[in-house]
Amino acid sequence: MTMDTEPLDLRPERSKCTSEFADNDKRNNGACNAPEVMSKRQMKKMIKQKQWEDQRELRKQKRKEKRQKKKLERQAQLGQNVEGIACKRVRREIHPSTLHIIIDCSFDHLMLLQDVKKLNKQIRRCYSENRRATHPVQFYLTSHGGQLKSNMDEYDKGWINWKDIHINSQHYKDLMKSEDLVYLTSDSPEVLHELDETKAYIIGGLVDHNHHKGITYKQALDLGIRHAQLPLGSFVKMNSRKVLAVNHGKLSV
Numbered sequence: 001m002t003m004d005t006e007p008l009d010l011r012p013e014r015s016k017c018t019s020e021f022a023d024n025d026k027r028n029n030g031a032c033n034a035p036e037v038m039s040k041r042q043m044k045k046m047i048k049q050k051q052w053e054d055q056r057e058l059r060k061q062k063r064k065e066k067r068q069k070k071k072l073e074r075q076a077q078l079g080q081n082v083e084g085i086a087c088k089r090v091r092r093e094i095h096p097s098t099l100h101i102i103i104d105c106s107f108d109h110l111m112l113l114q115d116v117k118k119l120n121k122q123i124r125r126c127y128s129e130n131r132r133a134t135h136p137v138q139f140y141l142t143s144h145g146g147q148l149k150s151n152m153d154e155y156d157k158g159w160i161n162w163k164d165i166h167i168n169s170q171h172y173k174d175l176m177k178s179e180d181l182v183y184l185t186s187d188s189p190e191v192l193h194e195l196d197e198t199k200a201y202i203i204g205g206l207v208d209h210n211h212h213k214g215i216t217y218k219q220a221l222d223l224g225i226r227h228a229q230l231p232l233g234s235f236v237k238m239n240s241r242k243v244l245a246v247n248h249g250k251l252s253v
C-alpha cells in the first residue's frame, strides 16, 4: 500500500522566510532558504505561546479572586461588613502581664549586617505578637543602637512610633535591679520550670549561628545574675541543639 499523504508542515502562519533566516537570505542574494519544516525549538515555543494565551482568562480570574480576598481581609481588619459598612469591633479583654521580657541588643558589634537584618525581623515578629496578645508582657529592647538601630531607621522607620515597648539605649543592668533579672540561655544548667511574674527575663539579641557559644551564659555569670534554660526537652522534640532564635525564645516564655 502506498502512502500518498504530504509530510506534516508545522510552519507558523507568517512568512516561512523568518528573521531567523534573514541573515542567511541576505548572504544568498535574497533567496529564501528557510527549511520547509518547523524546528523542534520553534514548535516548543509555539506550543508554549499557545498555552500562555489559552490561560489568559484563567490568570485574569485568579487575579480577580486575589484582589477580592485582599479586599475582604482589609474589611475584616477595619471591622466592616461585605457592603463596606463599619460594624462594631469585637472587643478583646486585654490583661497585661507584669512579667518583663528584655531583648538584650548589646551584641550588635559581633554580628554581620545580614544577621542584624534577621534580628531586626525577629524583633518585629516579637513586637507584633505582643501587640496582639491578650496577656502582653512588658517588652524591652536594651542597648539599642549600632547596626540594628541604623537598619531599623532605614527599613523599619515606623519603629519610633511603636507602642507598648520600651526601647532604650541603656544596658539592662542600668535599668533593672540585678535580683529581678534572669538570663535565658541554653547553656545554663538550671531549667526554668515556672515563670515568675515579678522577674525580667532576658533574651540575647544575637543571631550568631552558635559561633559565640556560651556568650550569654558567661555574661550572666560575670554580672552575677540568675540564668536558666527553657525546658524544651519536656515540650519540644529537638534533633540536636536546644538553641532557639530570639522570637522563638520569647514565644516559649
Ligand SMILES: C[S@@+](CC[C@H](N)C(=O)[O-])C[C@H]1O[C@@H](n2cnc3c(N)ncnc32)[C@H](O)[C@@H]1O
Pocket: 183, 184, 185, 186, 202, 203, 204, 205, 206, 207, 208, 209, 210, 211, 212, 213, 214, 215, 216, 217, 228, 229, 230, 232, 242, 243, 244, 245, 246, 249
Ligand atoms: C540564637 S540564640 C543565641 C545563642 C548564643 N550563642 C548564646 O550564647 O546565647 C538567641 C537567644 O535565644 C535564647 N535561647 C535560645 N535557646 C534557648 C534555650 N534553649 N533556653 C533558653 N534561652 C534560649 C537565648 O537568650 C539566646 O541568647
